[in-house]
Amino acid sequence: MENIRFLDTTLRDGEQTPGVALTKEDKLAIARKLDELGVHIIEAGSAITSEGERESIRAIAAEGLSADICSYCRIMQPDIDYALACDVDSIHLVAPVSDLHIRVKLKKDREAVMQMAIETTEYARDHGLIVELSGEDASRADLDFLKSIYQAGIEAGAERLCFCDTVGMLIPEKTEAIFKDLAASLKIPVSIHCHDDFGLGTANTVAALRAGAGEAHVTINGIGERAGNTSLEEVVMILEWLYKYDTGIKTTELFKTSRLVSRLTGIPVAPNKSLVGGNAFxxxxxxxxxxxxxxxxxxxxxxxxxxxxxxxxxxxxxxxxxxxxxxxxxxxxxxxxxxxxxxxxxxxxxxxxxxxxxxxxxxxxxxxxxxIQCNSRVKLEDFTVVSGNRVTPTASVKLKVDGQEVVQAGIGDGPVDATIQCIKKAVAGVGDIQLEEYHVDAITGGTDALVEVLVKLSKDGRMITSRGTRTDIIMASVEAMLNGINRLIQAESSDRIKE
Structure with missing residues (x-):
């Protein structure tokens, strides 16, 4: 592996993720971050798409970034003219190469596609653009025809080539064989562009790079149409850490870039996503x-x-x-x-x-x-609460007070109130304890939230705030009451010792 380059297509293929639409400001923010990472080529969009898309591409091209700014183009002259009007450095010129795409999508034959690829490559080169000629659906194309169109593209002035696994049909073994053949028979770098329909996007991309591919097409977080594209962060870290190849990418910015793209696209990163998922570390x-x-x-x-x-x-x-x-x-x-x-x-x-x-x-x-003090004088043994639409809230508690079992029952305005009234009666033998304040907070959202109960208790002029934390509000209330009672009793005992 030598001189590997990265073309990031987050702003083009990534934005084709269903439901994603980036503003010009969004695209500029992502482009700046990609440039900071050290990405070599930024595919900023497809200039033919709309005036808004062209405004975004022009803004990125005018930003003065170190990366080569690229526009996606079909093998049609108007696409190239729009790209030229955006002042991009290069175009990703895509020619359908499988018989399925040629016949069904273009309704043409191989010879017509070959001629269109040659003419548009020459036109773009004559107007000063760098051309990366791409074979769409190359993994289902006839390899001899693919090589012939690549060779014709080279003769027409293409400086880079690209092999597109458009629907994710490659496997690593086949990828390796194909790229060894292409690297040996073609004189200019060939890129690999994979989709992740079978979860093999990263594996196939790495296999291609090891077999002679000079460039990888990637997106941040692996976003893209259907199951997405090859993930930049995965390929970079595999090359860096498993193959000991220096990619030149600023890896310490990968997580920030991942979060930026997730936030602006509205696509959350799966918790178990390698390297940048919430659970990865x-x-x-x-x-x-x-x-x-x-x-x-x-x-x-x-x-x-x-x-x-x-x-x-x-x-x-x-x-x-x-x-x-x-x-x-x-x-x-x-x-x-x-x-x-x-x-x-x-x-x-x-x-x-x-x-x-x-x-x-x-x-x-x-x-x-x-x-909670280890030497608590008041300890909970058991409690029961009955409540309902037509039932007066009733509670019974069994406590150990100074080692003696005490059982009390009572009613209240609700199950919590009934329980608190029982506790107050049960501890009456150790003092007249008053509930001054009662407050409930849910620590986190949801019906299963952890509940925090804060109580303010008083005894003989002394005031103590105590808390209880449980998923059950009644249990949290009992815990808060007993914690506060024990602290009041202990504080009173400490005062007596000092006297």
């Missing part, structure tokens, strides 16, 4: 996080910083002590093993309910657990 399983703490290469093929990314530790049912401990320490908390075990238990409980634990969830859980 996220870890949940405890054994993996434990290995990462010892050496990040245990479960990461490359460091996320290479792509301009950061590592993420995700909390869920697969989390282990290592991941929870690391995340808690990053929040600035110093925790004991007893606290860690309780936090881990709650994280796993949420995971078992199918919930992803966010940073905000974890912080709330940690703050709740850290406020």
């Amino acid at each position: 996220s870890h949940e399983a405890g054994i993996h996080v434990h290995g990462l703490l010892a050496d990040t290469s245990t479960y990461e093929p490359i460091r996320p910083e290479i792509l301009g990314r950061e590592r993420k530790i995700v909390m869920g049912k697969h989390a282990g002590k290592s991941s929870v401990s690391l995340a808690i320490k990053e929040m600035g908390y110093d925790i004991q093993d007893s606290h860690l075990n309780e936090i881990l238990k709650r994280v796993k409980e949420l995971g078992d309910f199918g919930k992803h634990v966010t940073d905000a969830d974890l912080q709330s859980i940690a703050e709740t657990v850290l406020n």
